[in-house]
Amino acid sequence: MATTAAVPIDVLTDVVRERARAEAREVALMLEFRDRELERIEAEAESPMRRLVERGAIALAIGEAMGFSEGQVQHRLSFADTVRDHSPTTWNAFTDGRIDLARVREIGHTISQLKRAESVHRLDAKVVEYAETHTVAELRAWLKRFVRRVEADLATERAEDERAKRHVSVQHGDDSMGFLGAYLPSHELAAVADRLRKEARRPADPGDNRTVAQREADLVAAWLLGSDVAEGVIDANIGVTIDADVLAGANPGFAESTDGTWGVPAAWIAAVIASGSTFWHRIVVDPVSDDVLAHEYVGRFAPDVLNIALRFLYGTCQGPGCVVPAERCDIDHRVPWPHGPTRGDNLGPLCRRHHTYKGHGLLHWSTRPQPERPAA
Structure with missing residues (x-):
């Protein structure tokens, strides 16, 4: 941790x-x-x-x-x-x-x-x-990654079998309401969730009293029904990690989400890249120091490219046992600014609650964090 x-x-x-x-x-x-x-x-x-x-x-x-x-x-x-x-x-x-x-x-x-x-x-x-x-939730994510790594070929076969079962379900309930469900590949669900999150949290009109949950539900209906509300939606921003040999097709393997909650066969992600419809960030990690960004920025707030890279690297809040996705976290200085630099090795994601704890001295950054991944 x-x-x-x-x-x-x-x-x-x-x-x-x-x-x-x-x-x-x-x-x-x-x-x-x-x-x-x-x-x-x-x-x-x-x-x-x-x-x-x-x-x-x-x-x-x-x-x-x-x-x-x-x-x-x-x-x-x-x-x-x-x-x-x-x-x-x-x-x-x-x-x-x-x-x-x-x-x-x-x-x-x-x-x-x-x-x-x-x-x-x-x-x-x-x-x-x-x-x-580690917590049970962290252990569950670690075990999923372990299975994908040590038996990548068999896990890929199971994923392909499950992908063939994708479907949409509609269930009508009481009081004129019902449920809409979709069984889809994880990377597509992650993109849908990211797109919904960004669009629903855009500044609302002064007279819009809907909650975020209500706005998300209305957006899904609008997108599916072809309403004008769906126009101009922000593209999804999703981070995955793939070993170089796996991405090249030399070995079977998975693309794993940065927060560790899901993974899909690397070939599925390679197909998305080949389509040319997606912009990709490539993050190279130093094999010795694990420093991912050597550039230092003047000022307290890091630029967007650094924030995105840090969120992709760590995946979740770095508080003990916390699994809040990094995209919903603050980017915190380990050594507080201005004494600490605005640099990749001095920054990391903390959810608002753990950020507050850290600010009041109840939580401390320990040794330099390294994302934990089960060895193959």
Whole structure:
């Protein structure tokens, strides 16, 4: 993380570890009861039908004892089984209280996605270190990037299969309202969201009392129905990172959003570039210092090109565990201006809340931030 809170609260950390250990014991006892019951049923049940029925009733018995539904029990047993059997490092961290049930669930779901034993071993070796120091939302994004990187060829196949299922749905509800949904490639959805955000937040006419959400809804309807309201809309500004060998087609891989929430096969982005209809920024990172911008600007406020580059580089607010997209953040000086320069290595995105914390001394920039990406 690029920033840290001013005062650590060790007693809360201890409570969190105690809770995680309790969750681990709870899940371990569920697995133990399930395993004993399976052995008993196999030894005592007289017919295949009886064995089937009794096996199905195990989740019911556990649920009644713990106040869970059968579905909740089966869900927990499923991902706990997966982690216990395939990721011993994660399971040990869970029983030690270093990671909690929510993180174990995310890791278990990711293991289920991976198809190669080597990929699971690599995940087991790396994931605990990250999971211990990041939020569940950050871990979820990291795991998605991990899958795209270590099994890029299989992830690309799945993406192509899903792309073939794109569709639009309309559902009429109560009170003369309804829902419009679209299942589309992530980079197209990101462009739509960016375009909506910019247009809806343009200065409104004095008599326009609509909320931003209402203006966004009206814009979607206007665009789809061909209304004049849609004219003159700003183009989307989307940042992705692609390894050079992947962009060149030498290796399979993904274009990943700067905030880590989505990724699409690099070939999809290459097709957009080839169309010639899009203006692209190319950001070159120094392989030694990770400095992305060596130019220094006079004055407190950085020019637009520097702001865009910084937002593309970091993706999200650099506050601890914050996932607010960088385009909705302020660009903050690590060393305050005028003592600190308006230069790429002294700037980074902070959401308004974390920017306020930093201004009041409750949050501090730590070491020079480096966007974290799971190694392939």
